[in-house]
Amino acid sequence: MKFSLKNIAEPALFFLALLALWEILVKVVGVPAFILPPPRDLYTSFTAKFFILGHHSLITFTEAVGGFALSFVLGVGFAVGVVYSRHLQNTIYPLIVILYAMPKSAFAPLMVIWIGYGLFSKIAIAFLVAFFPIVVNTVVGLKEVEPELLDLARINRGSAWGVFKKIRLPNSLPYMFAGIKVALVLSVTGAIVAEFVAANEGLGYLVLQANYSLDTAFALVILLILALLSLALFVVVDVVQKKMVPWSAEVRQLEGSF
Amino acid sequence: MEIRVKSQLGGDGPEKIVVEKLVQSFDALTVIDRISLKVAEGEFLAIVGPSGCGKSTLLRVLAGLVKPTAGRVRIDGKDVNGPNRRHSLVFQEHALFPWRTVFQNVALGLEIERQSHEQIRQRVTELLALVGLDQFPGYYPHQLSGGMRQRAALARVLAVDPDVLLLDEPFGALDAMTRLTLQDELLRIFLNSGKTVILVTHDVEEALFLADRVIIMSTVPGRIREVIPVTEKRPRDRGSANLAGLKRTVLGILGLEPVIGNVRVPETNFSI
Numbered sequence: 001m002k003f004s005l006k007n008i009a010e011p012a013l014f015f016l017a018l019l020a021l022w023e024i025l026v027k028v029v030g031v032p033a034f035i036l037p038p039p040r041d042l043y044t045s046f047t048a049k050f051f052i053l054g055h056h057s058l059i060t061f062t063e064a065v066g067g068f069a070l071s072f073v074l075g076v077g078f079a080v081g082v083v084y085s086r087h088l089q090n091t092i093y094p095l096i097v098i099l100y101a102m103p104k105s106a107f108a109p110l111m112v113i114w115i116g117y118g119l120f121s122k123i124a125i126a127f128l129v130a131f132f133p134i135v136v137n138t139v140v141g142l143k144e145v146e147p148e149l150l151d152l153a154r155i156n157r158g159s160a161w162g163v164f165k166k167i168r169l170p171n172s173l174p175y176m177f178a179g180i181k182v183a184l185v186l187s188v189t190g191a192i193v194a195e196f197v198a199a200n201e202g203l204g205y206l207v208l209q210a211n212y213s214l215d216t217a218f219a220l221v222i223l224l225i226l227a228l229l230s231l232a233l234f235v236v237v238d239v240v241q242k243k244m245v246p247w248s249a250e251v252r253q254l255e256g257s258f
Numbered sequence: 259m260e261i262r263v264k265s266q267l268g269g270d271g272p273e274k275i276v277v278e279k280l281v282q283s284f285d286a287l288t289v290i291d292r293i294s295l296k297v298a299e300g301e302f303l304a305i306v307g308p309s310g311c312g313k314s315t316l317l318r319v320l321a322g323l324v325k326p327t328a329g330r331v332r333i334d335g336k337d338v339n340g341p342n343r344r345h346s347l348v349f350q351e352h353a354l355f356p357w358r359t360v361f362q363n364v365a366l367g368l369e370i371e372r373q374s375h376e377q378i379r380q381r382v383t384e385l386l387a388l389v390g391l392d393q394f395p396g397y398y399p400h401q402l403s404g405g406m407r408q409r410a411a412l413a414r415v416l417a418v419d420p421d422v423l424l425l426d427e428p429f430g431a432l433d434a435m436t437r438l439t440l441q442d443e444l445l446r447i448f449l450n451s452g453k454t455v456i457l458v459t460h461d462v463e464e465a466l467f468l469a470d471r472v473i474i475m476s477t478v479p480g481r482i483r484e485v486i487p488v489t490e491k492r493p494r495d496r497g498s499a500n501l502a503g504l505k506r507t508v509l510g511i512l513g514l515e516p517v518i519g520n521v522r523v524p525e526t527n528f529s530i
Binding site: 146148149151152154155156157158166167170171173245246247248 | 318321322323341342343346347349351353355356357358366367370398399400
């Protein structure tokens, strides 16, 4: 997508109109602020609690990115293992499939028992939800190589390492990036869910606090911050992808999986 | 009116490729059934035949990518027992690496040979000029037209200077105009290089325009049905009466002869 003035102006105008409509409707209809506060309240809440928001955002960010980083390293490593080893495919893979079928967020209470109350139980949940899209996409990317390219490697007497480095790995990159994008957004969700279950800091904890005190404006602000956080991560990956995978005109997007 | 010779060496050079009673089966299916064939050094051989006649498989055996079920394949008197860059294959689909630029794709074989950057740069530049891609070294395959991709694939194979070129329907996916241009260029490269070329194609005119001999294969199992020598001097006139006559002969053997008057009832057990 290209960012021309026209492309930006249209959505910007739309959102401004939406905010205006929201402000007016809330006033006219007389909706109580604890059900739906006007946008102006959101702004006031945001400026008043800016530093609190910053502190807790950083915590959620750390949990999400930490979980994602772990899932990336272990996920890619595991994918390579599954593609190259029959034994791993026969043993660990079925186990992973069973895990995959479980709702990962249901692990959150257990993680508190196993790992504790702090940062690492949140990272563990973020890791769990982000792991699968990375594994699935990377496995497909490593496997779905044009057979002619592999023939070519044989003609040129490429070593197994050469085939991995020069063919399978670059071939998997577009798939891997599709998985990374899904995984990053999911890892934020995972961190929030984990904070819901047991935490005394982070944006998930903050949302609960806002709810308890019927501070709906603040809860909405936190949701917007979360959206921005996910979007920012997404954009970063997109930029890296364009740098690393310039050959792929349109990168095939695989099914995002939970 | 037609010349039919079961087997003879085309060209003047010594034997380059010798195939003896080659059998290739996959599970219960026999794809190639006792094919014997000799190709002279510097000869241009074309193989035509209906889909599924095993002509691509034959190329893959010659390239050493498939181990023959029975029989022998020798190149330069040595048994082919694995892939080798001395007899390299150009695929139906260009098979360029999407993550490498045109330059990097052509440079691949030279990189593996660990040539110096300067050597590689020189050789690749030379080759890109030869196939008419000198303006596009930094392009990725997806930014090129089908014809340009196939040119790049050709340059990549020529880079390692193989003495046998195996071409598997290299122009099959191209439009008619591009195909004619690339045929001319292949011919030019062939005449200047003295390489031995085996071209598998669906296009009878292409085969007759380029080759010293045209082998016609039959299907299931793949056998050599006829060998047609084309003696006309190159460059040939695509519209010449001689080529037209040969084309009629070939199509007739394939069972696709156009019915003109009551010349011949086409056989029906062939499909192309």
